[in-house]
Amino acid sequence: MACMVNEELVTGVRTVCDVVETALGPFGANKLLIQRDGTVTATASSTELLDRFDVSDPAVTLLDTAASDFHDAYGDGTGTVVTLVGALLREADRLAERGLHPTAIERGFREGLDIALDAVDGAAHPLSAYEPDDVARTALTATRNPAVRRSVSAQVADAVAEAGPEARDRVQVVSRTGGATAETDLVSGVVIERGPVLESMPRSQHGTGIAVLSSTVDVPHAGSQLGRVSRRVTLDADSFEDREALRERESEAFDERLAAAVDAGCGVVITERAINERVESALAAAGILGVHRVDADVVDRVARATGATVVPTLEQVSAATLGTGDVDVRRKAGRDMTFVTSDAGEPTHTLFCRAPDPRTVRAFERSVEAAIAATAAATRDGRVVPGGGAIEATAARAVDRAARSLSGRQQLAADGFGNALLSVPRALAATAGVDAGQAEVRLRVARTEGRDAVGIDVLAGTTADVLGESPVVEPASLKAAVLTTAAEAAIQLIRIDERLDATDLGDEEEIEPETESADADADAEAARDGAP
Known part of the structure; x- marks a missing residue:
């Protein structure tokens, strides 16, 4: 059988x-x-x-x-x-x-x-017998408009040519609802889908130091320490005067860190976490453009594009950890976006996609990502x-x-x-x-x-x-x-012939407590019968 x-x-x-x-x-x-x-x-x-x-x-x-x-x-x-x-x-x-x-x-x-x-x-x-555009156009299945297919596939091919075979990591795709797919634009650099945390911050910084952080920008708390804690100190500030003095000391410590970062050449702070409201004005007064709550993969992309080293807090920022480049805030698709361009790190590009409705824009974004991946694969292998x-x-x-x-x-x-x-x-x-x-x-x-x-x-x-x-x-x-x-x-x-639940493969069934009790009683009775 x-x-x-x-x-x-x-x-x-x-x-x-x-x-x-x-x-x-x-x-x-x-x-x-x-x-x-x-x-x-x-x-x-x-x-x-x-x-x-x-x-x-x-x-x-x-x-x-x-x-x-x-x-x-x-x-x-x-x-x-x-x-x-x-x-x-x-x-x-x-x-x-x-x-x-x-x-x-x-x-x-x-x-x-x-x-x-x-x-x-x-x-x-x-x-070489064809063009990278042909590979991109084949993978671009989310649109059937010939003009759009030609335009977008050409931009994909250009981005892959500049970014190299590792284009999937170096070409970012950003999509926004509103407009037509024909408005897709290839941008040199990284696009952050956020603007400055404060309107009074500068909207452009050219040739400046860029600090890339992984945690919150805030005043240091008394007793806070990075790394391994060797001693724990408890500080009680019960009176108003003590609390006010403590607040002033924390503020002074933050001002010192900020001044050290500015002296190192920092003009832009981009962080994965938040920039606390109580330090926003201090950053703006120092002429720093701050962008917060940036996705981790975008933070990493900014670091690679600018040559920056991602550090935890502002305290670790130095001339050695800063990246360099130009940062501009522009209005795109009805909202502020931050554009980071640099020649200091890896070649990085962004394809800014538009589509008339949410379903279309998501499908178009996935299709563009597939076109980038296919074109990069063809470039690496050299065969189609x-x-x-x-x-x-x-x-x-x-x-x-x-x-x-x-x-x-x-x-x-x-x-x-x-x-x-x-x-x-x-x-x-x-x-x-x-x-x-x-x-x-x-x-x-x-x-x-x-x-x-x-x-x-x-x-x-x-x-x-x-x-x-x-x-x-x-x-x-x-x-x-x-x-x-x-x-x-x-x-x-x-090759699967049977489904097994892992819970059925445990230890052998334990003896019921009632059974154990009954056996013990029987043994006791037998002992009594055999007693002299």
């Missing part, structure tokens, strides 16, 4: 995969997510769908973790990973019904994966493959041909892996309004004729050479990572 894939365990996974599959590509269907608190979100972003799912099923948790880890590592391609996992599970069901054991399915899938990876490698083209499902169709053809040389059950499983690869062009065709069955036939025929660049032209709504006038290309390294991650996740799910 065949060992079937555990239906109960993977049903939830299949549901998630089916939902994500229909959201693939620029024409992916929107989903209405209704959360427990009543919040309603409309999105076609695969990443946002997975982020907002209220997951409790352990198998779905495995899939969600794999997809999240992939997104954190690569920034693009998460939807394709989930789509392929769903297709591989469907193939595993079909194979199990034909009598294949999960071990045989795993071996065939791994064989198919190796063949598919070789096909991706063989179909790769040098990036045809998009629009073309590379999956080519890999499926290679698996189909190679599987014929395999024996028995392994051949069936490898062939199933190849069939699963075609789920990507089928999904793209379906969301673009193209007959998925006819599109698959055309892709197969094109491969037999040696036309491996034929894929789904989603915007045109047909099958076509995707390397033509407006190339649709994806990073070869990213595509290989997608196939590998999807295969590993599917195999992990296929």
